[in-house]
Amino acid sequence: MARDLHKRVRGRTVVDVSVGKPDVLRGATPRKLKRVLVGRRIERVWRRAKLAVIDFDSGARVAVQPRFTGSFVVERSGRGADQYCTLHLTLDDGRRLHYRDVRRLGTFQLFTPKEFEAYVSKLGPEPLEPDFTGDWLHELLQNSVRPVKPLIMDQHRLAGVGNIYASEALWRSRVDPSRSAKRVTAKEAQLLRDSIVSVLTEAIKMRGTTIRDYAEGEFAKKLDAYGRAGEPCRRCGAKIALTHAIDGRASYFCPKCQR
Ligand SMILES: [Zn+2]
Structure with a gap:
């Protein structure tokens, strides 16, 4: 999921943010999310534990925990979005990146770098790293x-x-x-x-x-x-x-x- 998204959106700048169902948000109100992300470039999308992490050029990070039904949809020419798309980032090339979650058990959480470090320091080692023996x-x-x-x-x-x-x-x-x-x-x-x-x-x-x-x-x-x-x-x-x-x-x- 993270790898796919990285290929599709790396280098793009967010020009608008809209939140249809704020209950998926953590660490921010829709207003704050918009203030922090608009004008920011996506530098990297990667995985940590069960999170898909989006790094922005300002240092802000979004960690998405998809749980059962969360996923990303990158809209091409206006198609691909439906009523389960609960949060939308408009990109500078006109495409929209949607967070889609049918059951809405997943979360879309905004972090500062410091908050993110504190959060991941509580996680155990990664099974795909060499120290997992x-x-x-x-x-x-x-x-x-x-x-x-x-x-x-x-x-x-x-x-x-x-x-x-x-x-x-x-x-x-x-x-x-x-x-x-x-x-x-x-x-x-x-x-x-x-x-x-x-x-x-x-x-x-x-x-x-x-x-x-x-x-x-x-x-x-x-x-x-x-x-x-x-x-x-x-x-x-x-x-x-x-x-x-x-x-x-x-x-x-x-x-x-x-x-
Ligand atoms: Zn058996």
Whole structure:
């Protein structure tokens, strides 16, 4: 999402801001957002944890947390916007960049550089950076009696692993999502680390082609566990199970080959 947007809007200057549904805003009123962003050039769009971050030449930053249905739509020749586009930035080339969110659970947050640093300093390491190793993950797991799934999804411990990717990585590494983190061996921790990295890398690659409906990106077709309750496990043939008992979220797993 961030990569797509970077290619489309880098170097463009914001000439107008309009907010249709202010409930997605954090850290600013519609008026303040307009005052801070109009006349500013977009320098970079990048990802940190589950945020798409837009850097402006003034140092101001917008962090968008899309959650379930948030996405960006870059309007071409007046088409592409609909009633779910809740916030609009008009660019100096005449195109409009919309933040679109059907369920409006996502957020569009304005930061100063200092506020942004304070915010991200509370996030754990990035799984796609070199310091995320099997040993590091094993150490983290050893020090907790929580179930392994909510632990790897804890943004203060490890950034950017959401519910779908946690389920997929645990399936790939044959670890039951409800298992006590302490009981994950060093070998399994290495396998789990590799699975998290491969799942995220594949998902990023497959989503790079579409700008709308990120939750339904190409990677959805490749899921082995998530959303497949009652369907046969692609590894052993047992029926994939669904539970909400681990962390209140939907957890999909194979009761036979995940231990
Ligand atoms: Zn299985």
